[in-house]
Amino acid sequence: MSQQVNPFIQADGTKPSCMQMLQIILDEQASADQKEYFKFHMAKCLPCFKSYNIDATIKELLKSKCCAGEAPHDLIEVIKQKINQQLSL
Amino acid sequence: MEDTQRISYTEKEKNEVFTNEFLPLIHSMYNFGYRLTLDRDDAKDLVQDTYMKAYRFIESFQTGTNAKAWLFRILKNSFINDYRKKSKEPSKVDYQEVETYYNSEDVDRQITPDLRVESLKDMMGDEISNALNSLEVDFRTVIILCDLEGFKYEEMAKILDIPIGTVRSRLHRARQLLKEKLSVYAKQMGYNN
Numbered sequence: 001m002s003q004q005v006n007p008f009i010q011a012d013g014t015k016p017s018c019m020q021m022l023q024i025i026l027d028e029q030a031s032a033d034q035k036e037y038f039k040f041h042m043a044k045c046l047p048c049f050k051s052y053n054i055d056a057t058i059k060e061l062l063k064s065k066c067c068a069g070e071a072p073h074d075l076i077e078v079i080k081q082k083i084n085q086q087l088s089l
Numbered sequence: 090m091e092d093t094q095r096i097s098y099t100e101k102e103k104n105e106v107f108t109n110e111f112l113p114l115i116h117s118m119y120n121f122g123y124r125l126t127l128d129r130d131d132a133k134d135l136v137q138d139t140y141m142k143a144y145r146f147i148e149s150f151q152t153g154t155n156a157k158a159w160l161f162r163i164l165k166n167s168f169i170n171d172y173r174k175k176s177k178e179p180s181k182v183d184y185q186e187v188e189t190y191y192n193s194e195d196v197d198r199q200i201t202p203d204l205r206v207e208s209l210k211d212m213m214g215d216e217i218s219n220a221l222n223s224l225e226v227d228f229r230t231v232i233i234l235c236d237l238e239g240f241k242y243e244e245m246a247k248i249l250d251i252p253i254g255t256v257r258s259r260l261h262r263a264r265q266l267l268k269e270k271l272s273v274y275a276k277q278m279g280y281n282n
Binding site for chain 2: 061068078082
């Protein structure tokens with residue numbers, strides 16, 4: 001692959017560390033160019049590859065296990081009733 | 090309410106905004122309330138209270154802007170003002186120290202807990218949920234906003250009334266703490282990491 005310009009380099013020329021790049025990716029703040037660059041970067045940087053896989057797995061686990069399910073079915077009705085009560089005062 | 094620009098809605102428009110933009114977010118709001126209070130009844134009260142406030146202050150909401158971020162901000166403020174006061178005060182001092190530490194230049198030298206993907210994939214029970222719930226509420230909150238709700242830095246900064254740099258550092262620290270907790274669970278499950 002031809003040497004890409006690192007899209008993580010900031011306007012003032014600062015080059016972010018691996019950890020900073022990883023955080024931008026994990027926090028889902030990366031542009032398409034940054035994502036692409038990081039994919040190639042991971043292929044040659046074992047610590048980034050390992051960290052990314054662990055953090056990405058944790059994110060998946062969070063998404064699948066940490067939703068409290070649906071709100072109680074009567075909650076919307078209770079809210080509507082309370083608002084109507086307030087309006088009729 | 091931070092937004093000073095107020096909009097005059099008719100009663101009909103008010104109800105439309107409330108029904109079409111606010112109410113469909115009830116499940117995300119309830120999950121956020123539950124993850125903050127860690128109690129289903131308290132979460133219900135908090136969400137109710139948030140929607141009441143949202144209705145009362147609906148004129149400071151501009152249609153077409155991010156209703157979810159607007160509602161999450163009200164819920165977070167209600168939690169801090171009404172609920173958190175009743176429960177034990179957070180350990181502000183420890184917390185500040187942690188943030189100062191992160192903001193120093195030593196950040197790359199932090200030790201990452203040694204976790205393995207296989208051990209995480211074996212966590213089929215409540216480990217991840219318990220690990221998240223055990224984090225101090227400010228750390229828990231950024232994980233919820235980013236990883237469960239997909240908010241951007243700028244939106245999180247507005248919801249939490251903190252600078253973007255603090256959002257970033259808090260998220261970094263929260264991820265570290267979460268990994269430390271999960272690493273303890275992995276050891277208990279027999280993984281020697």
